[in-house]
Amino acid sequence: MLRIMTDQKVGILIVGGGPVGLGLALDLAWRGQPSMLVERDPKTAPVMLAKANGLHERTIETCRRWGILDKVIERGFPQDLPGDSVYSTSLTGYCLGRSVIESTRDRPQPPESPVKRQRCPQYEFDPILADEVQRLGLTDVRYGQEFVGFEQDDDGVTVNLKNVETGALSTVRCDYLVACDGAGSLARRSLGIPFEGRMLDFSVSAMIRIHDLEALKPIENGERYILIGPEGAWGSMVWVDGEKIWRFSIVGNQEKIHPSHFDIEPEIRRALGSDDVRFDILRIMPWRRSQCVAASYRKGRVLLAGDSAHTTSPTGGHGMNTGLADAVDLAWMLDAIQSGWGSDGLLTAYDIERRPVGVRNSASAARNYGNWVNNSDCADVLTEGPVGDECRRKVGERLQSSLQEEWYTLGIELGYRYENSPVIVPDGSLPTLDEPSHYIQTARPGHRAPHVWLEDRRSTLDLFGRGFVLLRLRETADDPAELIRAADAVGMPMALVDIREQAVADMYERALVLVRPDGQVAWRSDALPRDCAYLIDTIRGAHVPGAVPAKKGEAAEPCPV
Template structure:
C-alpha cells in the first residue's frame, strides 16, 4: 500500500546513507535544511575499508565538530604508520617507509599547512561518527531499512517512491532536490541514464581476521601496512584495522572465476610465513574498478561519491573525493533553496567536481601500478647475493613510490577550480599544480590557506557557513562588494584580520572565500564592477569562455 510520508517533508532527499550521504546530511543539517536520508541497511557497514581519512576531509569534519571523534575512536595514538615491504611477515624485509603516529611530524598527511592531519579511521568506526552528527540536527531524518525506488522529476521538484523493508509499506516523498549517494551502479544513476565509463583494474579478495598477538609472530614490528612481494611480484597487503588484533589481508589480481574459491587459510599462511592461531571474520571478493559518470547530474538530481566516480582504493582517494563532492554541492543547494543562486550555480557542481574526480581516479590507478608492476623476481626469497640485490632494488623503488601514493599533499589540498564560471580571476594566471606538493596561494579558485589566527583558531575555522570577505590589515572597506552582496541576497560575513593574524600566505588585502573554503575572488582593491563580480560568484552571469573551459576540463 502507499502512504504519505510520516516524517517532515524534506527539501533535499538523499538516496544512500554511507559516509558520503551522511556527510552531506550533516552539512545540510548545520544549514537547517530539511533533509531525508534513505538507506536500505539496518546499520552502517562492518567491513574494514575506507581506512585513510585525508587532511582535507578532516578540515571539513573540523567545521562540523567531528574531527576529534575521528581521531579518538580507539586506534592507538602511539602506533607507527610505517609501510613495510616484505616477502612474508617472517621472511625478508625489502624496504620500509617510516611513518610517525597520527598527528606527529613525519606521519602521512601531517602538514604545517593545515590545522588537521590525516587519520586512520576505518568505516565501521567512521560511519557512526558521521551518522550521529547528521542525526544531531533536528532538520535531518534518517530512514534505515528503507529502499529508494522510482522517481519522477518536474520543474518544481522530485517525487520518489520509498519502501519500508520491514513492513512492505510504500511511501511517497516530495522534495526539491534528489542526491544519489548509493555507490557504483546506484538506482539514481541508472534511472538518469547517465553513461558510465568503467575499466576493470583487477579482482581482489579481502580476508579480515583476528589474531590476538600477531606482533609475536614476526620481527618486523608494528606497521599500518605490510605489502607482500614474492617471485610473482606484489600479491597482497596486510593492513592494521584497529591497531591491536583486527587485520585485513587483501589478495590482488585473483582470477574472477576462482575468487570465490580462494583458500583463505593458504593465503594467510602465505602472508605470515607459517601457521598461527587466528579467526576469520569476513571474506569477500570485489572488483577494483576505475569508473566515471559522463555527468554528475543537473537540474533537480545530482550524483556524488561512488555513484558518480569509483576509483581503486590505492592512495585512499575514493571516499575523500566523495566528501569533497558534497561539501561543494551543499552550499549550492542552500543558495538555490534560499533564492539567491543564479541559474548557473548548481550546474557548476558537475563542471567543478568532475575534473577533480578524474584527477584522483587517475592517481589511484597510477598508485596501483606503482605497487604491482615490475616487482616479479625469481630470486627474491633466496639467501644469495642475487636475492639480496633484487630485494634491495625492488624495495627501494617501492618505498619511493609509496611516498607518492600515501603523501600526495597536492592531491588533497592543492587542487582548485580556476576554470570555474563562478570564480573571478585573471584568465590563465593560475598556480602550478603539483600532485605531491602544496604551496599556499590566494589565487581565486584555490583553497584558502590555513594560518593560526590565535591559539587553537585557524583561518579555516572562519569558513563553512556563508561567503566570507576577509579584510586584512589596511584593506579597503569594500563597501561596493558588501552592498552588492546584500542587494542580491547573498549572505556575506565580513571578517577583519590584522596582517599578523592572517599570516604570510594572505598576500592581498581582500579575499572573498566561498562556503566550501575556496577563494572566489581576491584583490588589492575592489573590482571595478562589484555587482557583476557578486553576480558571477552566485552563478547569475553566464561566462561563456569560462563555461567552455570547464566543459573541456570535464571531458579530459
Template sequence: MKEVSVLITGGGSVGLSLAAELGWRNIDCMVVEQSAGLNNHPRANAVANRTMEYYRRWGIDKEITEAGIPPDHPADYYWVSSLHGRQLHRISLPPFKKIREVKDTGGYVKEEHTWSPYLKTITGQNEVEQVILNYIYSLPNIDMKFNYELKNFDQDSLGVICKVKNIKTEKIEDIKCKYLIACDGGKSMVREKLNIGLTGRADMAKFVSIYFKAPDFMKCHKFGTANIFFPLHKDYAGFLLNWDGGTTFTYHLMLKPGQSWNEINAKNSIEAVLGKSTDIEILSIQPWSAHALVADKYHDNRVIMAGDAVHLFTPTGGFGMNTGVSDAIDIAWKVQAMLEGWGGNKLIDSYFNERRPIGIRNTKEAADCFDQLNSVMVHGDILDEESDRADKLRAELSLNLKEQDKLIASSGTLLGYRYNNSSIIIPDGTQETIDNPRKYIPTARPGHRAPHIWLEEGVSIYDKFGKNFTLLVISNDISDANILICEAKNIGIPIKLLKINDQDVLNLYKNKYVIIRPDLMVAWRSDIIPDKPVDILNKITGVIS
C-alpha cells in the same frame, strides 16, 4: 504526500557526510538506506587532511581521530616479501600524538603540518560513519531511515517525486523533494535510470577483503607495528590494514585471473602470508574490484549524484571516499543557495564543471599508484633468495618503491586540486601552481583551496571563516569592504566580514581582499573592491556566467 527539501539515497560515507553538511546548514533532508544499519566491514582506512578540515567544522574531528589507531601508534608502512620474509622498503611518519612536536624539526612532516591542521587520519571507514551518524542524530532537521529503498523517481521543473519502499513492511510511499541526491554507490540505480555512462578503466583487478582479529599477530613476525603492510610476493600480493594496536586487520588479497573470491580460505590465506598458524577470528569477508571510472554526467536537472555513483576508484592513495566527501561539500552549499533563493541558474551546473575534472584527475592518480604497486607484485621466492640475482632485484625494488611514496604522501593530490575554468570563479591572472601528487603548494589563487595557517596555538584560519561566504580583509581598514558586505546583504547573499591584519596571512593570501566560498575554496581576490561589487557577487553565486 510527505515533502522534504532534499532526499539522499545511500547512507554510506558520502551520503552521511552530505546529510551532516546540509543539516549543519539548516537544510532539512531525508536519508534512505536499504541496509539495516551501517556496514561494519572496514573499507577505506585513511581520512584525508582535506576531509578532516570539513569534519572540524562540525566538531567531530577529535572523535574521529580517537576512534582510529591509537594516537601514539607509530605511523609506519612496510613493503615486505611477506610477513615471514624480508623488508624491502619502509616509510616512518611520527604518531599523531607527536605531530605538534615536529613543527620544530625539519623534513617533510614539518612542511606538511603547515599545509593543514591534519595529516592523514588512520580511522576505519566504518568508525568514521558511526561518528557522522551520531552527529546526524543530534540534528533535528535530518530524517535518517535505514531499511528504506528508493525504487523510482520522476522530476519536473519544481521538484522530484520519489517512490520509497519500507523494506520491512514492503509499503511504498511517495515523497516529494526539491532535489534528489544519489550517493548510492558504484551500481547506482539513479545513474542507471538516467542512462548515464562511465568512462575510464574497469576491472583493473579483483580482491577479497578479509576482516579478522588475531590477538598474537604481532608476535608472529619480526616487523614492527604499522598502518599498512604491503606483501609483494605474488602468492600473497595485496595489503594488510591495521585497525588498532596490532590485533585487528583487513587483508586485501589480490585474486589471480579466473579465481573467485568465495574459493578463498580466509584463515589459510592469512596464515600463508604470516608464515605460521595463530588464533584467528574471521569477522567478515567482502569482494571488491579496482576501477578508474568517472560518470559522463553528474546531474540531470534536479537529480544529482555524488561519491561512488559518479566515480569508482582503486583504493591506492586513499582518494575514493575523500573525493566523494568533497563532492558532497561542493553540492551542499549550492543546493542551500538554490533553496534559500540566493543561487543563480548557473550554480548547480557548476557542480559538474568543477567536480568531474577532479574525479578524472583523482581516479587517474589512484590508478597510477595501483599500476606502480602492481608492477612490483609479480615476483616469487626470489624475493627471499640468497643470491647475487636476488640482491640485484631487491636493490632495484628498493629504488622503485622509494618512487612510490606518493601512495602514502599524497597531500598534493588531496589538497592541491583546483577548479580551473569554473563559471563561478573569478580568475586573477596569476600563474597556476604545479599539480604535484606528493607536494602541495599553498596558494590563494582563485579556484584553489583556501590555504590553512595557524593564527595561534590550535587555532586555524578555518576556525574564523563563516559558514557561508567569507570576505577576508587583511587590513585594519574595512570601509571599502563594508560596501561589498552591504551589497551582499541587499541581494540576500550570506557573507561574513573577517578582518585579520597579519603579515603572515597577507604573505600567504597575497591580496588585501579575498572571498572564500562556503566549501573553503577561493572565489575571488584583489587589492581593491570594485565600484560595482554586485558583479562579483552575481558571478560567484551563478547568477551570471
C-alpha cells in the same frame, strides 16, 4: 505488495547512508538546512566491512569544523603506533624495504594545515557522522528503505522507496535528489549517464581478528604490509584498529573471485608466514577495482556524489576523501538555493568543479596501483643467498621510490582547484603546480583559502564555513560597503573580517579576498569591482547559462563496477 502513497514533500533527499551521504546530511544540518536520508541497511555500519580508514587533511579540517575531530581521534587508530608501509614476502618473511611513516603523535604538524591526517576505520567513522546528524536534529533519517526509482520534472523529483522488511512501496516528493548510492548507482544508470574509465582487476578482502600477534614476531613497525612473491605483489595486510583487527586483501586477479568457491585461509597463512597463529575470519567481501568517472555529476534535479560519481583504487585512500569533498561543495550550493539566494547555476558549477577532481584523483590512485603490481624482477624474491638478496634489494628500492605518490599526498588532498568554474572569478595569476605529493598554498581564486595561524592562535580556516567571508587585509583597501550591500540585496550571507597581520596579508596577496562557505576563494583584488552587483550575481550562479531540467533518462547498460 502494499503500495503506500504519500504526499510528503522535502527539499533535499539523499540516497545512501555511507560516509558521503551522511557527510552531506551533516554539512546541510550544520548550515541549518533540513534534509531526508534513506538507507537500505537497518542501521549505520551494521557489519564490519573491509572499507576505507584513512582520513586525509582536508577531511580532517572538515571534521574539525563540524566539531567531531576529538571523537575521530578517540575511536581511530592509536596515535602512538608507527604507520610504516613494509614491503615483504610475509609478515614474518623477508623485508625488502619500507616507507617510513611516523606515528600521528610524532609526525610533524604540516605548516599548510591546522590538523594532521588521521586513521579511523569506516565502521567507527560512519557512526560518528550518524550520531552527529541525529544530534543536530534536522535530518529525517530512514533506515530500511530501499531506493527503487524516481521520476523528475521541471518542478521536482518523485522518489520511489521500498520498505526492506515489509516490501511496502512509498513515494516522496523532493526539490533535489542526491544519489550517494555507490558505484553501481541506480540513479546514474536510470539517467543514462555513462560511467567512463576502465576496470583494473578483481580483489577479495577479509576482515580478520588475529590472536596473540606478538608471538608471531612480525616485521616491526608495520601498519601496512605489501606482500611480494615471485609473481609480484599478490596481497596486502593492513592493521585496522591497532589491536587485533586486520584487513587482508588479495590483488591482481583478472577473474572474479567467489568467496563460496574460494578457500581464503591458506592465503591468510601465506601472508602471516605461519601455520601456528590463530585467527578468526569476520567477513569476506569480493570487489572490483576500477578507475571510472561519471560523464556528468548532474542531470536536471538529480546529482551524483561519492562512488556514484567516481571510483578509485584504494591505493592512496582517495575514494572516501574525494566523496566527502563532493559533499562539502554540494552542501553549501544546495543550502544557497533552498535559502533563496543561490541560483540553479550553482549546480552546473558543481559538476564543472568536482568532475575534474574525480578524474585527477582516480588517475593518481590507478598509477599507484600500477606501481604495486609491477612484477618485474620479482622471480628470485624467495631465493636464498646473494641472488635473492640482490633481487629483494632491487624490488624494495623500486617500491620505495615509486610509491611516494601513495604515501605522501598533500597535493592531492589540499591542492585541487576549480579552474574553470563559472562561479569563480579569475584574477589573471598563474596557477601553482598540481603535484600529488607537493602542495603550495595560494589564495588564487578557485583554490582552498590558505591556512595561517592568527596571533590569537586561531587558524584562518576557523573564519570560514557559515557564509561568504570578505577578508580586508590592508588599511588602504577600498571600503567594501557597496559589495556588502549588493550581497544583502539578494539575501546572500557575507561577513566582513578585518585582519591586520602581515603573515596573512603575505599569504593572501590582495587587499580584499572573498571566501566561499566551502573554504575556496571566489574572488580577490586590491580594489572593488566596478559593478559589485555583477560580482555577487556571478558567485551565486546567476550568470551561469540556465540548465534545462532533464526528464527521466532511458536505462543504461548495468554498471560493470
